[in-house]
Amino acid sequence: MLMRVRRSRLWLILLIVVQGGCAIFFVSDILLTVIGVRMSPISWQSREFLEIGAAVGLFLGVVLGWVAFRRTLADKHEAEQSLRNVRMAFVDHMDKRFADWGLTPAEHEVALFxxxxxxxxxxxxxxxxxxxxxxxxxxxxYRKAGVTGRAQLMSVFLDDLLDSDKEFTGTPPR
Incomplete structure (x- = not known):
C-alpha cells in the first residue's frame, strides 16, 4: 500500500510538471508576442515540433489526471468497503457479547444505544x-456484563478492539 501511495505521488508530481511546462510554453509564447518581444527566430519545423510536443504534453497531462482521478476513486471505494467490513464485524462482536451475557431484546437495544x-x-x-x-x-x-457503569461497558468493547493478542471470548475483562 505504501508503495502504491508513493507511485501515486510520483504520477501526480509528473502530471503537474508536464502540464505546468506545457502551459508555460504556450502562455509565454502568447505573452511575448503581445508585448512585442521577439526571440531569435527558429525554423518553422522546430517551432512546429515544440508546439506538437507541448500539445502532446497537455494531452498526457489529461490522461495522467484521469488515471489519478480513477485511482483516487478506487482508493476511496476500498476505504469505504473496509470501513463497512469493520463496522459489520464490530456489530457482530457486540451482538455476540450481548448474547453471551444473556441480554433480553430490550436490554440489547438499550445497550446498543x-x-x-x-x-x-x-x-x-x-x-x-x-x-x-x-x-x-x-x-x-451492567450486572450481566460484570461492569459498574456505561464507561466500563464501553471499555469492554474498546479493550477487545485494542487487544489484538487475544481472541474475543465473550466474557468481560475483570
Missing part, C-alpha cells in the same frame, strides 16, 4: 419508555 453514547433521556424517547425503565435496563445490562 448506550454504547453509541445516547443519554438515558434520549434512549427513553427513542423507545417510548420512561427514564426509570431505561435506568433499570441499564443496571441489568
Amino acid at each position: 448506550s454504547v453509541k453514547g445516547l443519554s438515558i433521556q434520549d434512549i427513553a424517547d427513542l423507545r417510548n419508555t420512561s427514564e426509570g425503565t431505561v435506568k433499570a435496563q441499564c443496571n441489568a445490562i
